[in-house]
Amino acid sequence: MPKYIHWYLVEVESQVRERLRIDHVHTLLQETEQHLTQIYSENLANGMSDEDAQLAALQRFGPVSQVTGRASKGGSPEERDSCGRYAVGSLIFGALVTCATVAFAPSWTAWSICLFACIASVIAFGIFALLSRKMLIFPIAVVVLTTCIGIATISAQRFIPETSILRSRASDVVAELERYTSELDKDLRMVDGAETFFKTAKHDAPYWLGANRGYVIPLGLEFSDIWRPVGYLVRIETVRKGFTTDWTLAKSKWHGSKDLRNSLQSSLNYVRAERNRILSFAPQNLTAAFRERVQEGLIHGAGIFLSLVALNGVVFAIGRISKKRPGKTWLERRLAS
Amino acid sequence: MAFKGDLDALILGVLQHHSAHGYEIAKQITKKTNDLMRLGEGKLYPALHKLEEAGLVTAEWQQQEGKPSRRIYKITEQGLRELDHKKSVWAQLSSGIDSILSAARKEDRSHA
Numbered sequence: 001m002p003k004y005i006h007w008y009l010v011e012v013e014s015q016v017r018e019r020l021r022i023d024h025v026h027t028l029l030q031e032t033e034q035h036l037t038q039i040y041s042e043n044l045a046n047g048m049s050d051e052d053a054q055l056a057a058l059q060r061f062g063p064v065s066q067v068t069g070r071a072s073k074g075g076s077p078e079e080r081d082s083c084g085r086y087a088v089g090s091l092i093f094g095a096l097v098t099c100a101t102v103a104f105a106p107s108w109t110a111w112s113i114c115l116f117a118c119i120a121s122v123i124a125f126g127i128f129a130l131l132s133r134k135m136l137i138f139p140i141a142v143v144v145l146t147t148c149i150g151i152a153t154i155s156a157q158r159f160i161p162e163t164s165i166l167r168s169r170a171s172d173v174v175a176e177l178e179r180y181t182s183e184l185d186k187d188l189r190m191v192d193g194a195e196t197f198f199k200t201a202k203h204d205a206p207y208w209l210g211a212n213r214g215y216v217i218p219l220g221l222e223f224s225d226i227w228r229p230v231g232y233l234v235r236i237e238t239v240r241k242g243f244t245t246d247w248t249l250a251k252s253k254w255h256g257s258k259d260l261r262n263s264l265q266s267s268l269n270y271v272r273a274e275r276n277r278i279l280s281f282a283p284q285n286l287t288a289a290f291r292e293r294v295q296e297g298l299i300h301g302a303g304i305f306l307s308l309v310a311l312n313g314v315v316f317a318i319g320r321i322s323k324k325r326p327g328k329t330w331l332e333r334r335l336a337s
Numbered sequence: 338m339a340f341k342g343d344l345d346a347l348i349l350g351v352l353q354h355h356s357a358h359g360y361e362i363a364k365q366i367t368k369k370t371n372d373l374m375r376l377g378e379g380k381l382y383p384a385l386h387k388l389e390e391a392g393l394v395t396a397e398w399q400q401q402e403g404k405p406s407r408r409i410y411k412i413t414e415q416g417l418r419e420l421d422h423k424k425s426v427w428a429q430l431s432s433g434i435d436s437i438l439s440a441a442r443k444e445d446r447s448h449a
Contacts, residue, residue, distance in 0.1 A: 028386070031408055032379070034407055035378060062380060063377075063379070066377055
């Protein structure tokens with residue numbers, strides 16, 4: 001082989017050996033050799049001297065840097081693989097930070113730090129993905145899907161304590177409503193008692209008018225009897241505050257039991273309906289709320305993470321556009337160097 | 338609109354009629370353009386490899402007696418479609434430039 005052509009090939013090999021796969025190096029060298037030899041032969045046939053023919057062939061073929069610069073654009077396969085691994089690693093880190101933010105971030109400061117780390121990881125992913133010159137669609141899809149599921153699970157798990165609190169509150173409310181029910185039942189019985197009392201009482205003995213409850217309690221009874229009032233007088237708001245011993249006043253305030261009975265009955269019905277509604281609400285609606293929370297978590301997670309990945313996508317797209325202008329970007333120059 | 342990837346277009350243009358090896362492609366480009374376009378021929382192989390990676394051309398080694406093997410490149414269906422696209426881009430670009438240049442010439446004549 002002519003010596004200048006040999007030197008040229010050695011130089012090409014030394015520059016691309018570390019940057020291209022061995023079969024690509026072999027192909028490039030063989031094609032270069034074949035091409036240069038052909039030009040050299042033509043030059044010799046045109047009457048050039050051996051040395052001139054070689055130099056002219058090399059000049060026509062172009063400088064080594066031109067061949068290797070373009071051929072090695074994008075770095076060695078090992079470097080690209082490493083960049084791909086770093087890119088996926090950064091993405092996984094970002095995913096973990098996103099999940100941690102959703103799960104634990106207790107304050108705005110922690111939230112901002114986590115978000116900053118997350119954005120940094122996604123930017124790192126963008127740069128490494130660009131350097132790797134690989135689409136990385138599969139790992140991106142897997143990480144995004146896993147993150148969304150993770151965030152949805154975290155959201156749902158955070159919902160479980162809320163659910164148990166809600167259940168306990170619901171049972172408290174039901175107990176309270178049951179207490180109201182029994183009180184209203186008792187009040188209804190009192191209305192009936194008052195009806196009988198005002199019809200049958202003959203004496204002018206003083207009576208307690210318990211203004212706060214509206215009960216009429218005959219004076220002179222034993223203490224324990226005071227807690228067993230004999231009749232309902234009127235609604236709270238129509239009775240004077242405090243007690244009275246004026247029988248006439250007590251009787252004048254009694255307008256009959258019909259309205260009061262109706263009112264109490266409707267209150268009782270309402271309370272019973274509310275109690276039944278709460279009891280029937282809990283199982284079905286909590287399941288629906290749980291499902292809703294999971295969906296919310298999925299949308300939330302997908303929103304946060306996909307917007308960050310979209311940011312990376314923009315970087316990647318810009319990189320791909322600039323890739324069409326070989327050797328013009330700092331990244332490509334760096335890779336080629 | 339710019340005509341990007343001109344070397345790719347020239348290579349695909351040469352390969353659209355027949356398969357060829359790198360040296361022949363370079364010669365064809367020089368010959369068909371009446372020596373107007375002399376490319377640094379070293380640029381050709383990385384460009385060919387890029388086209389091969391993109392599936393626009395295929396390549397196979399051809400053994401030669403007493404000479405080193407040659408790699409013959411052949412355009413693919415995808416390559417032909419890409420070439421059609423590049424042709425249309427070039428047609429638009431050249432007609433745009435032509436309309437501006439001819440208008441300029443007419444204006445010069447009218448001023449004169």
